[in-house]
Structures are given as structure tokens and as C-alpha cells.
Amino acid sequence: MAPDFLYGTAWKEDDTRRCVRDALAAGFRAIDTANQRRHYSEAGVGEALADWFVEHPRADLFLQTKFTYQRSQDHRLPYDPAAPLPERVVQSVRSSLAHLHTEYLDAYLLHGPSVRVGLGPDDHAVWQTMEQLYEEGTLLQIGVSNVRADQLRALLDRASVKPAFVQNRCYARTGWDADVRAICHENGITYQGFSLLTANRVTWGHKETARIARSHGATPAQVIFQCAIRLGILPITGTTDPAHMAQDLDSRALALSEVDVDAVTRIEAP
Numbered sequence: 001m002a003p004d005f006l007y008g009t010a011w012k013e014d015d016t017r018r019c020v021r022d023a024l025a026a027g028f029r030a031i032d033t034a035n036q037r038r039h040y041s042e043a044g045v046g047e048a049l050a051d052w053f054v055e056h057p058r059a060d061l062f063l064q065t066k067f068t069y070q071r072s073q074d075h076r077l078p079y080d081p082a083a084p085l086p087e088r089v090v091q092s093v094r095s096s097l098a099h100l101h102t103e104y105l106d107a108y109l110l111h112g113p114s115v116r117v118g119l120g121p122d123d124h125a126v127w128q129t130m131e132q133l134y135e136e137g138t139l140l141q142i143g144v145s146n147v148r149a150d151q152l153r154a155l156l157d158r159a160s161v162k163p164a165f166v167q168n169r170c171y172a173r174t175g176w177d178a179d180v181r182a183i184c185h186e187n188g189i190t191y192q193g194f195s196l197l198t199a200n201r202v203t204w205g206h207k208e209t210a211r212i213a214r215s216h217g218a219t220p221a222q223v224i225f226q227c228a229i230r231l232g233i234l235p236i237t238g239t240t241d242p243a244h245m246a247q248d249l250d251s252r253a254l255a256l257s258e259v260d261v262d263a264v265t266r267i268e269a270p
Helices: 011-024 040-052 085-100 119-135 151-159 178-187 207-215 220-230 242-253 257-264
Strands: 004-008 028-032 063-066 106-110 142-145 163-169 190-194 234-239
Touching: 011 242, 040 085, 040 119, 085 119, 085 220, 106 119, 106 163, 119 142, 119 151, 142 151, 142 190, 151 178, 151 220, 207 220, 207 257, 220 234, 220 242, 220 257, 234 242
Parallel strands: 004 028, 004 234, 028 063, 063 106, 106 142, 142 163, 163 190, 190 234
Antiparallel strands: none
């Protein structure tokens, strides 16, 4: 299934099960997590899914998780740090499958490159392992997160299986990550945007956004999400409030004019 709105599960800790349960009840059918205990409780996501799967088929849900390098983990690693890197990827995938009570993952992302400029040998080794798991059918789609334009181009130059997704923190001040989104558009990659509200507080709180929201009987957050959708961004929300979960999903139907979208997206234009 192709997701149209992702529920993100970072920073929920002991509230993860409740939040995922509420998100599913609100109508979310796409969940984003990571096998990185430092910022996520992937097992907590799985606890909510175990309850949900009692009455719903697995095929009705899009599940996405990530492989995270050791430098971005804490001591609670999902793999043996002494194992070769490809084996660490396999171990992390197996751990995620167990956590999430599933035999396959709809999407699996590299949770950021190993180096700040370009891609390193570790990144290519991880990607090759992900490609193998894709070919085996364990991973239905693969992608990358926290990536710059040069890094994405380097991946596209070497990859046998092209990324289906790029997931980035999306800043209005960079034209809503215009450079990376342009590469995604050129290559048929779905761009997933996170921190759409918290990374863009000026736009979110701007009087023009508030005016447009009032004119449509909407909230400023709904305006931001609809503008992102109109830019071709697959939005991610991580709200813990059930009312906001429902409002965020309702933003998909918000009928903004092109003038509205242009006005909002230009507030922090570079």
C-alpha cells in the first residue's frame, strides 16, 4: 500500500504503545519507527500492533523502520557490535521483524550516512545488504534518511536498487528542502518530511498562516501539512494528542488555493 500520511514514533518512550494505538484509532495506516532505542521504542510500537493485528490484516498497514549505526545508538544495541557490518544489518532487521510482529517490512531506511560529506564504504556495504534483503522479499522498499543532495546523488550513482523513499527534516528556510526534493522528483523517489511544524515555527506561527487557516476553518498545523502535500511531500506527524491526530489526517482534504500555498511556502523562503 502507498501511504499518504505517516505517524512518527520518535521520543514517545513509555507512551509509545498508547500513542500508536491512538494513531491507529484515528485512522493512520502508516507507521514510522526505528530500531534505535536511544530515540525510539520499536518494541512499544509492536505492542500496539499486536493488539491491532487481532482484528486487522497485516496488509492494511504500512510499516517502516530503520537501520541505525552504533554511533547514533545508546548501549541498547539491536545487533552485535563485533559482527561484520552486513551481519549487523541482518540482525537489526530480524530484531525489527520480531518487535513489529511481521514477516516483512514495507519500507526500510538507512538512518543517515556514516560520514558528513558524501558516502563512505560502510554506507555502500549497508545498502548492498539492504538490496539483498529487498531481493529476498523481506524488505518491500528501501530508502535513506537524513541525507543531503550530494549524498543522495552518490547513492543513486552506485545503487542497484534505487531508493523508494528519502526522509528528511524539512526546513522552510531551504525552500522546504528544495534541492533534495528536486532529485527525488527527477528519480521517482517519495520525499518524506518530518519536523514540518517544529522545524518551521516562524511559518507555523505567522499571521498569514493564521489568516489562511481562519478563512478555511482550519488550524495553522493543518495548513502547513496541506502545503507540504501540495509540494509533493509525504508528511510525518508525531503528535501525542488524539485530537491533533484526527486534525492532521483531516488536513489531507483541506482545499487551499494556489495563492494560499504560495503565500505560506514563501514566508521563510531563502
